[in-house]
Amino acid sequence: MLAIIGGSGLTRFTRLEEAERRQVTTPYGNPSAALTFGLLSGRPLVFLARHGDEHTIPPHQVNYRANIWALRECVPTGIVAVAAVGSIRSDLSPGDLVIPHQIIDYTWARSSTFHEGPHSAVTHVDFTEPYDHVLRRQLVDAAAAIGARVSEAAVYAATQGPRLETAAEINRLERDGADVVGMTGMPEAVLARELAIPYAAINVVANYAAGRGDSREAIRMEAILSVLEGAMQQVFAIIERMLTSHD
Structure with missing residues (x-):
């Protein structure tokens, strides 16, 4: 069974048949929402x-550990995070789809590991390929099969949020090698790795980052919502x- 984590623009997986919602609890508290099975x-799928x-939990307050643990209890074949x-990057425009291959983590003060506490051994998890x-x-093959154009490689910069970045910060991220910027890719990806759950992401380019393209002066939130609706x-x-x- 595949697990899907939906972000901004995807709070409900409306195409699910025989959908059933289940409230779950974990040793790390409650996940962001009930799990939806259908x-x-x-083909079976679980969505979170x-x-x-109602899209009320900001990126820095998402209980990532509870979310990943709850999905792990479903024994998924993998997690696809949207x-x-x-x-x-100048060649990535609003509405484009990206399958990132690397991450740079700029987040802080998020609970980012299951390996902590008085009885936990020191555990170093390989994260060379996140x-x-x-x-x-x-994902790339499926996109090609339906004629959807995706960028097969991109470096994802995970920032703290909930505010958007300054133009100077985006310049710094570019110098660091980042291609796209978001707020939820970490610690989600590493928590899945710790639990040995295959994890990949589909990024929807919702806007140009601060100081780029039509976001040179400011980012218009109403335009973002329109782009997400179509790309989803x-x-x-x-x-x-x-x-x-x-199968």
């Missing part, structure tokens, strides 16, 4: 809204194709 083209059902990002290679390939239809289609191609 079928997509006859990262920011809650998230909106800002484009740093996204699962097989899962990424399946392609995300649905990619996930559906991925499921039906890999």
Whole structure:
């Protein structure tokens, strides 16, 4: 069973058949929302809204540990995380889709490991390649099969939020090698790695990052919502194709 984590623009997976919601608890508290189980083209899937059902949980207050632990209890074959990002790279425009291959973490003060506490051994988890290679390939192949254009490689910069970045900060991220910027990619990815759950992401470019393109003077939130609404239809289609191609 595949697990989907939905971000901004994807708080409900409306295409699920025979949908059933289940409230769960974890040793780390409650996840952001009830888990939704259902079928997509006859294949089982579980969905979790990262920011809650009504999009009320800001990025820095998401209980990432509870979310990943709750999905782990479902024994998923993998997690596909959907998230909106800002484009740093000039060739990535609003509405484009990105399958990132690397992360730079700029977040702070987030609970970012399961390996802590008085009885936990010191554990170093390899994170050289933060996204699962097989899962990424399946997403790329599914996008190609339906004719959706995606960027197959990008460095994702995870910032703290909830505020958006300054233009100078975006310049710094570019110098660091980042291509897109978001607020939820970490510690989500590393927590999945700690629990040995394959994890990959689909990023929807919602806007140009601060100081770039039509965000040179300011970022217009109303434009972001319009872009996300249209792009999410392609995300649905990619996930559906991925499921039906890999039983």
